[in-house]
Amino acid sequence: MVSEPDLSVKIGSLVLKNPVMPASGTFGPEMAAFIDFNRLGAIVPKSITKAARPGNKIPRVCEVEGGMINSIGIQSKGVEAYIRHTLPVYTDFDVPLIASISGESVGEFAELAERLSKDSRVAALELNISCPNLRNNGRGRAHRG
Ligand SMILES: Cc1cc2nc3c(=O)[nH]c(=O)nc-3n(C[C@H](O)[C@H](O)[C@H](O)COP(=O)(O)O)c2cc1C
Numbered sequence: 498m499v500s501e502p503d504l505s506v507k508i509g510s511l512v513l514k515n516p517v518m519p520a521s522g523t524f525g526p527e528m529a530a531f532i533d534f535n536r537l538g539a540i541v542p543k544s545i546t547k548a549a550r551p552g553n554k555i556p557r558v559c560e561v562e563g564g565m566i567n568s569i570g571i572q573s574k575g576v577e578a579y580i581r582h583t584l585p586v587y588t589d590f591d592v593p594l595i596a597s598i599s600g601e602s603v604g605e606f607a608e609l610a611e612r613l614s615k616d617s618r619v620a621a622l623e624l625n626i627s628c629p630n631l632r633n634n635g636r637g638r639a640h641r642g
Pocket of ligand 1: 520543545569597
């Protein structure tokens with residue numbers, strides 16, 4: 498009998514059964530129609546900000562010869578909606594959830610980290626510290642033009 502290879506990885510105190518995790522923003526519950534979430538190493542929902550924000554104006558996705566480019570601008574329902582509506586969607590899966598957080602200042606990152614690290618449904622935090630389609634790489638407000 499051939500045994501399965503051990504693909505587990507350790508990040509700090511967090512152990513993932515494999516290193517496969519979706520890129521934040523490209524993944525949501527609708528993907529369950531295509532993949533078994535329990536096979537992922539971790540689930541990473543779209544980045545969340547402290548307050549709700551609309552993101553950039555449309556058009557913000559464009560098909561190009563090599564694929565597509567996007568400039569969503571971190572559309573977000575805000576952290577309270579994330580806790581109320583996003584986290585419960587994933588609790589039935591046997592996969593750690595990594596919360597991607599995005600702030601406009603160090604203080605906002607700290608507030609988000611404090612709020613979410615208290616929630617047992619969040620196994621780890623990912624800091625979205627460089628969003629190229631936001632002014633100042635995400636350390637300021639989104640472009641509106
Ligand atoms: C529609 C869309 C929304 C995205 N939203 C986020 C986001 O909220 N946070 C983030 O860190 N990255 C976001 N990204 C970037 C992706 O996580 C990823 O880095 C990007 O698609 C490049 O992936 P690749 O290196 O596999 O091509 C988004 C990408 C797309 C296409």
